């Protein structure tokens with residue numbers, strides 16, 4: 001809870017149970033330093049001097065976060081009404097050529113880890129297959145990769161496949177992809193309201209006070225605190241951040257500072273050492289969650305494609321419906337592996353262009 005930048009108090013007439021329609025709850029929106037969006041919300045029944053107490057507590061907490069102790073200010077009954085965990089949406093980008101069981105495991109491992117911290121609640125997982133414009137060698141058509149990812153996640157009640165990135169002709173940088181998903185979550189939930197609220201009639205930005213009363217009511221569905229997007233990846237992906245000309249330094253900074261990473265260990269990669277050796281990753285190491293996979297395996301799409309080309313079984317490495325789809329469409333062959341041969345990977349091409 002340290003790192004609060006702003007607390008907003010509002011009264012909640014819509015939660016009111018009294019006949020006169022007077023507000024009966026105080027809603028406190030807590031804004032973290034990391035993001036401009038509210039990170040959590042507390043709802044406290046309005047009894048006696050609750051509103052004054054909220055206001056005093058907010059000022060006290062902001063001026064000296066070390067004194068933060070909500071329980072000493074409010075009753076346990078009031079506290080039980082709030083879930084202070086930060087909601088997270090895990091986004092995995094990649095080729096998924098084809099999707100394997102390990103890709104699905106990444107989500108389970110990432111979610112378990114974040115829940116184990118007690119600080120986060122994972123509300124959704126998003127698989128975002130890369131566009132054909134990425135031009136990676138052996139990359140089969142996006143429509144097939146999408147379909148396979150959809151088949152693989154059919155039985156999951158929290159992992160979804162987003163076609164946005166894949167259905168574009170051109171490749172999209174990962175930082176843009178994450179921003180898109182964050183914006184999508186924020187706009188549906190409360191992003192636009194937040195924007196409107198911070199602009200006054202003359203169109204000028206309103207000065208943000210530490211404590212004010214201008215946030216809409218608690219139980220409007222559209223003002224729910226938006227979940228935070230975090231990038232879910234394997235340790236090899238993390239190490240790729242250091243490959244010259246593959247990533248823009250400002251994108252690496254933005255990914256580790258604004259979004260954050262949940263990184264699963266992988267054979268052949270030493271994520272801990274990589275973070276230590278990178279100044280930018282070291283600076284934001286608190287925003288990089290390293291998850292140890294103890295049941296190690298090195299399933300990779302490359303190895304699955306290789307086995308398929310050689311007519312070997314890949315059963316139990318990919319979900320059964322995915323295997324059926326691969327067979328039905330005869331997706332992976334020596335010929336498919338030659339796709340994009342001789343082409344430069346789009347990120348290298350883009351980053352080598354003069355501005």
Ligand SMILES: Nc1ncnc2c1ncn2[C@@H]1O[C@H](COP(=O)(O)OP(=O)(O)OP(=O)(O)O)[C@@H](O)[C@H]1O
Pocket residue numbers: 092093094095096097102103106232233234235236237264265266267297298299300301302303
């Ligand atoms: N066995 C694994 N352990 C940890 N992370 C993995 C594993 N397999 C895939 N990932 C992660 O899944 C994400 C998407 O990966 P991608 O689609 O490139 O699959 P891949 O199996 O790594 O493919 P390839 O074999 O072509 O490198 C990446 O962040 C990658 O690090």
Ligand SMILES: NC(=O)c1ccc[n+]([C@@H]2O[C@H](COP(=O)(O)O)[C@@H](O)[C@H]2O)c1
Pocket residue numbers: 093094095096129130134136172173174175246247248251347
């Ligand atoms: N600069 C960038 O944004 C950048 C560079 C390289 C790869 N990526 C992404 O990382 C993922 C890598 O996937 P592969 O491991 O299958 O190559 C893809 O989603 C790709 O778009 C992003």
